[in-house]
Amino acid sequence: MSDIEKSYSPGLATDIEKPIANPGIEPHRIRMTDKSEKHARTAEKQIAVMFGVSVVGAIIAIWGFFAFPIVDGDLAATRNNSLWMGLGMALSMFGIGFGAVHWAKTLMPDNEVSEMRHQARSSDETRAQALEIVKLADGESGFSRRKLIRRSMYGALAFFPIPAIIIFGDLGPVVGDTLKHTMWKPGTRLTKDPTGIPIKASDVTIGSVFHVIPEGLSEMEEHKLEEKAKAAVLLVRVNPSDLNEDPAKADWSYQGIVAYSKICTHVGCPVALYEQHTHHLLCPCHQSTFDLANHCEVVFGPASRPLPQLPIAVDAEGYLIAQSDFLEPVGPSFWDIRK
Amino acid sequence: MTSTTETSATDAKPGFAGGAANYLDERLSVSAVLKGFGRKVFPDHWSFMLGEVALYSFVILVLSGTFLTFFYQPSMAEVHYDGSYAPLKGAQMSIAYASSLDISFDIRGGLIMRQVHHWAALLFVAAAGLHMLRVFFTGAFRKPRELNWVVGFLLFLMGMGAGFTGYSLPDDLLSGNGLRIIDGMIKGIPVIGTAFSSGFFGGEFPGTEVVARLYSLHIMILPALIIVLIGVHLMMVIIHKHTHYSGPGRTDDNVVGYPLMPVYVAKAGGFFFLVFGVVAAIAATFTINPIWNYGPYDPSPVSAGTQPDWYIGWLDGALRLAPSGWDISIFDYVIPMGVMVPLIVSLLFLALVAAYPFIENWVTKDKREHHVLDRPRNAPTRTAIGAAGVTFYAVLWAGASTDLIATNFQMSLNQVLVAMQIMLLIGPGIAYFVTKRACIALQNKDREVVLHGRETGRVVRLPHGEYIEVHETVDKYELWKLIDYKDYQPVLARPDANGKIGLGNRLRSAVSKIYFEDRIAPVSKAEYELAHADHAPEAVTEKPKRKQKSINA
Numbered sequence: 001m002s003d004i005e006k007s008y009s010p011g012l013a014t015d016i017e018k019p020i021a022n023p024g025i026e027p028h029r030i031r032m033t034d035k036s037e038k039h040a041r042t043a044e045k046q047i048a049v050m051f052g053v054s055v056v057g058a059i060i061a062i063w064g065f066f067a068f069p070i071v072d073g074d075l076a077a078t079r080n081n082s083l084w085m086g087l088g089m090a091l092s093m094f095g096i097g098f099g100a101v102h103w104a105k106t107l108m109p110d111n112e113v114s115e116m117r118h119q120a121r122s123s124d125e126t127r128a129q130a131l132e133i134v135k136l137a138d139g140e141s142g143f144s145r146r147k148l149i150r151r152s153m154y155g156a157l158a159f160f161p162i163p164a165i166i167i168f169g170d171l172g173p174v175v176g177d178t179l180k181h182t183m184w185k186p187g188t189r190l191t192k193d194p195t196g197i198p199i200k201a202s203d204v205t206i207g208s209v210f211h212v213i214p215e216g217l218s219e220m221e222e223h224k225l226e227e228k229a230k231a232a233v234l235l236v237r238v239n240p241s242d243l244n245e246d247p248a249k250a251d252w253s254y255q256g257i258v259a260y261s262k263i264c265t266h267v268g269c270p271v272a273l274y275e276q277h278t279h280h281l282l283c284p285c286h287q288s289t290f291d292l293a294n295h296c297e298v299v300f301g302p303a304s305r306p307l308p309q310l311p312i313a314v315d316a317e318g319y320l321i322a323q324s325d326f327l328e329p330v331g332p333s334f335w336d337i338r339k
Numbered sequence: 340m341t342s343t344t345e346t347s348a349t350d351a352k353p354g355f356a357g358g359a360a361n362y363l364d365e366r367l368s369v370s371a372v373l374k375g376f377g378r379k380v381f382p383d384h385w386s387f388m389l390g391e392v393a394l395y396s397f398v399i400l401v402l403s404g405t406f407l408t409f410f411y412q413p414s415m416a417e418v419h420y421d422g423s424y425a426p427l428k429g430a431q432m433s434i435a436y437a438s439s440l441d442i443s444f445d446i447r448g449g450l451i452m453r454q455v456h457h458w459a460a461l462l463f464v465a466a467a468g469l470h471m472l473r474v475f476f477t478g479a480f481r482k483p484r485e486l487n488w489v490v491g492f493l494l495f496l497m498g499m500g501a502g503f504t505g506y507s508l509p510d511d512l513l514s515g516n517g518l519r520i521i522d523g524m525i526k527g528i529p530v531i532g533t534a535f536s537s538g539f540f541g542g543e544f545p546g547t548e549v550v551a552r553l554y555s556l557h558i559m560i561l562p563a564l565i566i567v568l569i570g571v572h573l574m575m576v577i578i579h580k581h582t583h584y585s586g587p588g589r590t591d592d593n594v595v596g597y598p599l600m601p602v603y604v605a606k607a608g609g610f611f612f613l614v615f616g617v618v619a620a621i622a623a624t625f626t627i628n629p630i631w632n633y634g635p636y637d638p639s640p641v642s643a644g645t646q647p648d649w650y651i652g653w654l655d656g657a658l659r660l661a662p663s664g665w666d667i668s669i670f671d672y673v674i675p676m677g678v679m680v681p682l683i684v685s686l687l688f689l690a691l692v693a694a695y696p697f698i699e700n701w702v703t704k705d706k707r708e709h710h711v712l713d714r715p716r717n718a719p720t721r722t723a724i725g726a727a728g729v730t731f732y733a734v735l736w737a738g739a740s741t742d743l744i745a746t747n748f749q750m751s752l753n754q755v756l757v758a759m760q761i762m763l764l765i766g767p768g769i770a771y772f773v774t775k776r777a778c779i780a781l782q783n784k785d786r787e788v789v790l791h792g793r794e795t796g797r798v799v800r801l802p803h804g805e806y807i808e809v810h811e812t813v814d815k816y817e818l819w820k821l822i823d824y825k826d827y828q829p830v831l832a833r834p835d836a837n838g839k840i841g842l843g844n845r846l847r848s849a850v851s852k853i854y855f856e857d858r859i860a861p862v863s864k865a866e867y868e869l870a871h872a873d874h875a876p877e878a879v880t881e882k883p884k885r886k887q888k889s890i891n892a
């Protein structure tokens with residue numbers, strides 16, 4: 001058992017006598033370069049060549065920078081620039097790296113040596129001295145003795161960081177009911193994403209899919225993405241007989257045209273894939289699948305709420321419009337979603 | 340005291356290096372530093388280079404990242420793109436995305452630096468992860484290095500954080516989608532979720548703030564923390580001195596290896612350049628994160644089959660494999676378990692990883708310092724636990740590709756998902772069992788070699804007609820490697836002073852049984868001598884194994 005081990009409890013360790021004593025480090029194997037000066041000279045030259053190659057690599061990288069100036073619209077120039085600078089840099093690094101390692105392996109001594117360790121634990125004497133200092137400081141300051149100071153200091157130390165937390169209060173506005181409303185209002189036209197062209201009911205043939213945004217969104221200057229992240233809708237027309245509609249929501253669709261939120265109720269990716277023959281909507285992020293013919297119920301995947309439906313109608317000119325906003329929050333579930 | 344300067348002045352001309360050294364030493368005592376560190380011994384083994392790779396990739400990240408900061412602009416204000424990349428000309432996008440495109444197409448060297456940066460990031464986390472596995476499977480986390488395990492663990496977390504924040508900076512379609520997922524997860528946290536989301540995004544998702552905030556995290560806060568932690572990590576390596584594998588001459592009292600100067604400096608310094616060279620070569624030839632193909636972030640479109648950077652995969656997989664329909668309602672409030680289950684499971688997993696050294700020490704109660712590493716086979720239960728953990732992680736990671744697996748192998752998504760869920764539950768158990776058996780088999784084989792020598796495959800016929808396989812004794816250096824390991828026994832729960840057996844005691848006794856019940860003890864002196872007594876004369880070179888066992892079919 002070694003010295004470091006001796007001073008501590010071995011716990012559940014067994015103490016089995018070793019068959020032989022530790023034989024000590026194996027004898028050093030002599031290399032060619034140790035034996036012959038000729039081999040050592042060869043190694044020296046090889047190392048010099050590697051360092052020389054490194055210089056060549058650096059020159060290639062510099063050449064790559066100047067040889068391929070940026071040409072508007074010319075991707076080949078960019079690609080060559082990147083390729084030659086990268087390869088040149090790689091070569092210059094490899095030259096130094098291989099050179100240094102080869103040097104160490106051939107010419108520097110390769111016999112392993114041993115160095116003693118010391119226990120992490122300080123000596124008893126040092127520990128006693130450290131303890132003395134702590135006691136002295138305690139006595140001099142009266143830290144243990146003067147309870148009033150100590151406790152009030154704890155109080156102060158507990159309170160002083162609180163402003164440092166409060167100061168971040170304006171990182172974001174207080175969440176009002178913004179999560180529960182979108183841009184859709186009674187009469188808002190359904191328009192194509194991203195052009196903003198209104199959609200006529202007659203344009204929507206059976207089986208077709210439209211990616212929809214509310215009218216006005218495409219011209220917005222501010223908060224466009226925030227609104228889009230809530231208001232995006234998928235519009236599909238199916239054979240009305242294929243639709244299993246909730247009688248209470250029967251007038252939310254128009255001749256088999258239904259509009260559902262495109263924001264996945266799992267964690268919010270756009271549910272952008274429609275499978276025509278099954279009427280399934282698929283979210284590419286974690287494969288939640290919603291059955292469009294069945295109120296967009298979840299049929300597969302980690303989402304747990306159906307996609308909210310946007311009640312739609314047709315205006316006097318034949319354009320599709322929203323009857324109202326969504327009647328429930330879109331997107332991922334959260335704590336007070338039902339409030 | 341004037342003599343010091345005089346001697347150096349009267350010595351042969353010191354030359355520039357000598358002069359500089361003298362100048363520095365008279366002001367900074369560099370000689371003392373060199374004397375202390377110059378010949379420090381570092382053991383050499385390929386597996387000790389994994390941490391170095393992580394360190395060097397971090398250096399590469401800082402170098403390439405600093406270049407990027409000169410050109411990247413963390414603003415979400417909208418502009419119309421007017422750079423060299425024709426397909427996106429005129430498109431509306433954030434300044435962050437436009438400047439990332441400019442780095443790629445309008446700044447010479449920009450693309451290669453972006454590629455170097457991204458590849459180095461992937462390598463950084465990978466190397467740190469493998470390094471962590473090395474430390475785990477060799478028991479390098481045992482006393483006195485438990486705290487350094489925790490520091491390393493934090494570094495790994497920071498690395499993932501730095502990677503994710505960096506991935507989000509270009510504000511392209513994929514990175515925005517990643518943030519959207521984070522937003523959905525944050526919102527799902529009970530009570531505080533929506534407020535946190537608002538605080539993170541500065542209002543509603545995606546807002547106009549988040550990229551700038553991620554930028555300060557990515558280039559200031561996380562790198563600063565990483566640098567500090569790396570400093571602490573390496574300081575501890577110096578204080579503890581590096582571990583070494585068991586072998587002749589290696590003990591818990593010494594460290595065997597090469598001196599820092601010159602061998603180790605040359606090897607490690609050269610190795611830095613090799614790592615940099617590999618990253619540069621890969622970056623030059625393989626495109627990673629071609630943001631120009633994805634387009635600017637827009638909450639509406641997505642492309643199917645996209646994957647996050649590899650180290651985020653296990654969390655994405657956890658989201659996919661979570662059971663659906665477990666949402667909890669409390670009065671009118673909702674806890675979306677589709678988000679909370681993966682969150683809790685992954686946090687628990689991480690907590691177990693961080694706590695492992697303390698758990699194992701609670702079992703063994705071994706208070707000694709350990710500087711000789713275990714060969715993984717010689718700690719079968721730990722190795723098996725590690726294998727179970729790796730399997731758990733790997734299944735979650737593969738879970739992030741359920742869709743790709745389904746399309747490639749023509750299976751239904753549902754089959755793949757259920758298969759993965761089952762694997763997640765039973766896979767770690769299988770891995771545990773198989774690994775433990777494999778370790779024990781290897782240990783038994785080692786015992787055979789110690790007691791009876793190595794099989795040579797040569798069969799000879801003895802004068803009286805019996806066939807035996809010739810066994811060769813191993814030399815003492817090799818032998819030492821096979822016998823030098825620590826061994827533990829399970830402990831029985833003993834009543835305390837009041838005659839009671841506490842719950843903790845009972846638990847520990849049960850766990851120690853799991854750990855050490857089927858242990859294979861190292862060969863003892865008595866066994867060794869017994870085995871070698873029967874055939875003393877031939878023992879030196881060739882000697883038959885015990886008869887029953889030695890006849891080869």
Ligand code: HEM
Pocket residue numbers: 397400401403404405407408411438439442453454456457460461463498501502503504505506507508509557558561562565627628630
């Ligand atoms: C600590 C480890 C680090 C990791 C894991 C990491 C990772 C990443 C990743 C994955 C990206 C995305 C790049 C791309 O799209 O190709 C990125 C971008 C960036 N990083 Fe880092 N990084 C680290 C450290 C740093 C440091 C130290 C700096 C600067 C001092 C930095 C500055 C940047 C900048 C400016 C970008 C945006 C570049 C762009 O894509 O245009 N990073 N980082």
Ligand code: FES
Pocket residue numbers: 264265266267268269283284285286287288301302303
């Ligand atoms: S976001 Fe749609 S399945 Fe996860």
